[in-house]
Amino acid sequence: MTADIRLHGLSHRFGPFQALQGIDLAIPAGTYVTLLGPSGCGKTTLLSVLGGFIQPSEGRVMIDGRDMTAVTPAKRPTTTVFQDYALFPHMSVRDNVAFGLRMAGVRRRARADRAEQRLALVGLKAAADKRPHELSGGQRQRVALARALAVEPDVLLLDEPLGALDLKLRRAMQDELKAIQRRLGTTFVHVTHDQEEAMAIADRIVVMNRGRIEDHGSPDRLYRRPASLFAADFMGEMNHIPASRRVDGGVDTPFGPVPVAAPERAGTDLVLCLRPEAIHPGVGAVRLGPARVTDAAFFGTHCRAHVVPDAAPDLTLIAHLPPKTPPAPDTVLELFADPAEVCVFPAEDKP
Amino acid sequence: MRALPWLALALAFAFIYLPVGTLVLFSFQDGRVPVPPFTGPTLDWYAAVLADDDLMEALLNSLVVAVGSSALACALGFLAAYGLARHALPASGLMRGLLIAPMTVSYLIVGLGLLIVLNRLGVGVSLWTAGLGHAVINLPLCFAIVFASMGAQQHNAERAARDLGADEVRVIVLVTVPMLAPALLAAFFLSMTLSWDEFIIAFLLTRFDVTLPVEIWSLLRSGLSPKTNAVGSLVFLVSVAVVLAAELIVFGRRRR
Amino acid sequence: MSLGTETRAGWGFVAPALLWTTAFFVAPFLVMAAMSLATLEGRSLVWGLHLDNYARLFSQGYLLRAVAVSLEITVTVTLVSVLLAYPLAWIIAFHVPKRWQRLALLLTILPFWTSYVVRSYAWLLVLAREGVVNDTLLALGLIAEPLTLANTRFATVTGFVHFFVMLLTLTIYANLVQLSPNYARAARDLGASGLQTFRHVILPLTLPGIVTGAFLTFVLCIGDYITPQILGGNNELTVPQVIMVQLGRRADFPLASALSLMLMGIVTLAYLACARWLRLDRL
Numbered sequence: 001m002t003a004d005i006r007l008h009g010l011s012h013r014f015g016p017f018q019a020l021q022g023i024d025l026a027i028p029a030g031t032y033v034t035l036l037g038p039s040g041c042g043k044t045t046l047l048s049v050l051g052g053f054i055q056p057s058e059g060r061v062m063i064d065g066r067d068m069t070a071v072t073p074a075k076r077p078t079t080t081v082f083q084d085y086a087l088f089p090h091m092s093v094r095d096n097v098a099f100g101l102r103m104a105g106v107r108r109r110a111r112a113d114r115a116e117q118r119l120a121l122v123g124l125k126a127a128a129d130k131r132p133h134e135l136s137g138g139q140r141q142r143v144a145l146a147r148a149l150a151v152e153p154d155v156l157l158l159d160e161p162l163g164a165l166d167l168k169l170r171r172a173m174q175d176e177l178k179a180i181q182r183r184l185g186t187t188f189v190h191v192t193h194d195q196e197e198a199m200a201i202a203d204r205i206v207v208m209n210r211g212r213i214e215d216h217g218s219p220d221r222l223y224r225r226p227a228s229l230f231a232a233d234f235m236g237e238m239n240h241i242p243a244s245r246r247v248d249g250g251v252d253t254p255f256g257p258v259p260v261a262a263p264e265r266a267g268t269d270l271v272l273c274l275r276p277e278a279i280h281p282g283v284g285a286v287r288l289g290p291a292r293v294t295d296a297a298f299f300g301t302h303c304r305a306h307v308v309p310d311a312a313p314d315l316t317l318i319a320h321l322p323p324k325t326p327p328a329p330d331t332v333l334e335l336f337a338d339p340a341e342v343c344v345f346p347a348e349d350k351p
Numbered sequence: 352m353r354a355l356p357w358l359a360l361a362l363a364f365a366f367i368y369l370p371v372g373t374l375v376l377f378s379f380q381d382g383r384v385p386v387p388p389f390t391g392p393t394l395d396w397y398a399a400v401l402a403d404d405d406l407m408e409a410l411l412n413s414l415v416v417a418v419g420s421s422a423l424a425c426a427l428g429f430l431a432a433y434g435l436a437r438h439a440l441p442a443s444g445l446m447r448g449l450l451i452a453p454m455t456v457s458y459l460i461v462g463l464g465l466l467i468v469l470n471r472l473g474v475g476v477s478l479w480t481a482g483l484g485h486a487v488i489n490l491p492l493c494f495a496i497v498f499a500s501m502g503a504q505q506h507n508a509e510r511a512a513r514d515l516g517a518d519e520v521r522v523i524v525l526v527t528v529p530m531l532a533p534a535l536l537a538a539f540f541l542s543m544t545l546s547w548d549e550f551i552i553a554f555l556l557t558r559f560d561v562t563l564p565v566e567i568w569s570l571l572r573s574g575l576s577p578k579t580n581a582v583g584s585l586v587f588l589v590s591v592a593v594v595l596a597a598e599l600i601v602f603g604r605r606r607r
Numbered sequence: 608m609s610l611g612t613e614t615r616a617g618w619g620f621v622a623p624a625l626l627w628t629t630a631f632f633v634a635p636f637l638v639m640a641a642m643s644l645a646t647l648e649g650r651s652l653v654w655g656l657h658l659d660n661y662a663r664l665f666s667q668g669y670l671l672r673a674v675a676v677s678l679e680i681t682v683t684v685t686l687v688s689v690l691l692a693y694p695l696a697w698i699i700a701f702h703v704p705k706r707w708q709r710l711a712l713l714l715t716i717l718p719f720w721t722s723y724v725v726r727s728y729a730w731l732l733v734l735a736r737e738g739v740v741n742d743t744l745l746a747l748g749l750i751a752e753p754l755t756l757a758n759t760r761f762a763t764v765t766g767f768v769h770f771f772v773m774l775l776t777l778t779i780y781a782n783l784v785q786l787s788p789n790y791a792r793a794a795r796d797l798g799a800s801g802l803q804t805f806r807h808v809i810l811p812l813t814l815p816g817i818v819t820g821a822f823l824t825f826v827l828c829i830g831d832y833i834t835p836q837i838l839g840g841n842n843e844l845t846v847p848q849v850i851m852v853q854l855g856r857r858a859d860f861p862l863a864s865a866l867s868l869m870l871m872g873i874v875t876l877a878y879l880a881c882a883r884w885l886r887l888d889r890l
């Protein structure tokens with residue numbers, strides 16, 4: 001019911017286009033992993049390679065310690081929830097869910113029972129006799145999930161499964177997917193371009209860009225200490241402050257030296273990254289000095305403000321300020337940041 | 352195993368092109384019968400076709416009937432499609448069904464019905480009656496094509512035009528027709544090729560002046576002749592040219 | 608906006624086409640229906656409500672025979688055309704690279720635009736006693752004597768199949784490419800073999816397209832006069848050929864009308880038989 005996945009040196013090209021390049025990744029059994037990245041980053045290609053729909057140009061796919069690189073989708077311990085669900089329109093919901101069991105030669109009675117169990121798991125037992133076109137988008141999504149789970153795969157692959165749902169339903173389904181994964185213990189690999197969705201469900205996030213893995217790890221590690229500038233930007237809103245390396249390896253900024261170490265491989269020009277919520281009025285180890293608020297908007301949990309620091313008048317920073325007192329435009333605030341929330345990357349990584 | 356689909360494709364194309372290829376090849380036959388062995392090539396038969404006044408007249412007749420009946424069918428079909436798509440009318444389903452109905456009936460039956468009525472009314476058959484028959488069978492097609500392409504996008508553009516002060520006539524002329532131009536052109540070209548090629552209605556509803564297929568039919572009665580091959584090849588060439596032109600005009604524009 | 612004026616304006620747009628269809632399609636059809644109930648006495652027409660013409664369809668052997676011939680030819684043509692067109696459409700949709708598919712389709716249907724009469728004539732050339740096929744087979748030593756191919760039912764069926772394979776390839780292809788490739792992927796993913804995927808998923812999903820194309824083939828084939836007349840010879844006559852004989856030689860309009868109505872009856876039955884899968888609006 002669950003298995004680990006190991007990918008060794010996967011590469012794939014479509015004609016001249018390098019879709020995947022040098023992918024090495026280990027996914028422990030029973031984890032919920034999301035592949036996160038912009039469109040065209042290779043995440044869906046990687047999922048197709050896992051499902052066996054694409055033969056990689058190079059590299060190996062190991063599932064449960066067995067080499068699956070050349071095994072057909074039918075013989076793999078994986079099933080896929082497709083982006084368009086691919087529910088068979090000419091079959092009832094029950095027959096859709098039972099399809100995999102029917103192909104495996106399970107008897108009619110037994111497979112109907114199993115299908116209904118699976119439908120109960122996703123809360124759709126009552127819809128068993130309906131046709132897919134009679135269901136709402138969210139319900140179709142659940143049927144697709146039940147169908148893929150009915151054959152008890154070791155690994156479930158989900159290709160942007162919530163992309164077609166509206167925001168509210170998407171949030172509800174995220175919780176439900178996570179709960180189902182916890183109950184079954186099956187390894188879930190979930191492709192999305194929505195960073196919030198990835199953080200909401202994943203044990204581990206794999207950030208991809210241009211066919212490569214930029215970073216992977218737990219959501220909070222990726223958010224706080226991203227391994228690359230791309231990952232830092234993709235995981236959430238980020239302030240970029242131009243900086244430079246000092247002779248002693250420290251970092252100079254328009255706000256003075258910052259007590260963090262410059263990255264090893266970098267040249268002189270650096271980018272210092274600061275999340276909006278790491279900037280605050282009051283006391284902190286890094287002083288940004290006085291800054292003028294150009295505008296501010298109330299967001300409930302915080303107040304999102306654009307500020308122009310006196311020390312760097314060309315720069316506009318975004319700061320999440322306490323929501324209690326939204327500052328009026330032209331207010332001047334004394335701002336600070338915590339060095340623990342600061343990351344530094346080579347400037348040449350900027351796109 | 353990999354070659355199997357390509358082999359099948361080659362065989363299918365061989366089957367599809369066997370009659371056309373034979374037709375065209377033996378139109379260059381230097382002899383009296385268009386069967387192997389091939390002798391030639393010669394252009395004598397093409398010269399004979401071009402010198403045949405009956406054939407040339409029939410060709411012109413066909414063209415006139417095709418253009419006239421297609422234009423009429425397109426105009427009627429467009430108006431009906433506009434009325435049904437943009438106005439809430441009672442029994443619109445029934446009307447759509449009625450307009451489509453001639454498509455489900457054999458041409459032979461459409462022609463026979465018209466022939467009976469014309470006979471009863473004492474109206475003699477002519478190119479006019481053949482054109483009338485062709486407009487009857489092409490109207491459903493034009494209506495269906497135009498109706499199917501009247502989407503929400505056009506509707507919103509029409510609303511915008513009306514909102515900006517255009518009256519209905521101007522909306523149709525300045526917005527609807529230009530936006531539907533590809534569909535209208537497609538309907539017109541398709542009608543033209545069907546009418547141009549139609550035999551049975553033209554056969555039943557003409558007498559002295561006939562269309563090209565009817566003229567070719569009477570040519571056939573005198574047996575196999577490379578002259579018939581030459582006419583057939585010419586018709587094929589013209590039709591393919593029209594189709595390719597339509598493809599380029601209609602689809603080339605859509606692709607851009 | 609008052610619905611009244613809106614409706615009136617709408618009628619104005621629809622009326623010309625409705626009047627046209629009513630005057631030149633519905634009315635002639637009703638007259639033909641009335642004609643089928645009339646009789647000929649000598650050369651003169653007697654209107655009435657007689658069922659004589661319909662009785663003749665069943666009492667006169669050659670009429671019944673024509674119905675049987677028409678049905679046999681039409682069913683054969685429909686089946687053979689579907690069985691040839693499906694693989695052809697499949698190959699174009701799934702084996703030919705995407706950028707060449709449009710060209711492949713265009714090539715498939717290009718001979719469509721040989722004149723209808725000429726196309727049958729061309730098959731006559733191919734199948735004639737001295738024609739290309741016999742010539743080739745003789746040269747290859749596969750036969751000793753030329754085969755009689757022209758003026759047979761085989762020739763009629765071949766001519767029809769040629770025409771309808773082109774048509775059906777187009778409709779089936781359209782059906783195949785609009786299927787999301789994820790249907791087949793999902794089936795394979797859930798353990799179905801290639802054959803199972805085809806049988807349980809692809810075939811049922813393309814059935815409406817197949818049935819629609821087959822119905823169209825049926826309707827066009829059973830009502831066609833030219834192809835059997837040119838290729839089939841006079842050994843056996845189809846219903847349209849008999850209708851034309853009645854019109855031409857004997858001016859028996861009542862019998863021709865009755866035969867026409869019966870053709871329509873057969874088409875209606877065929878329609879009802881496959882109405883479940885028909886998607887005429889998708890054509």
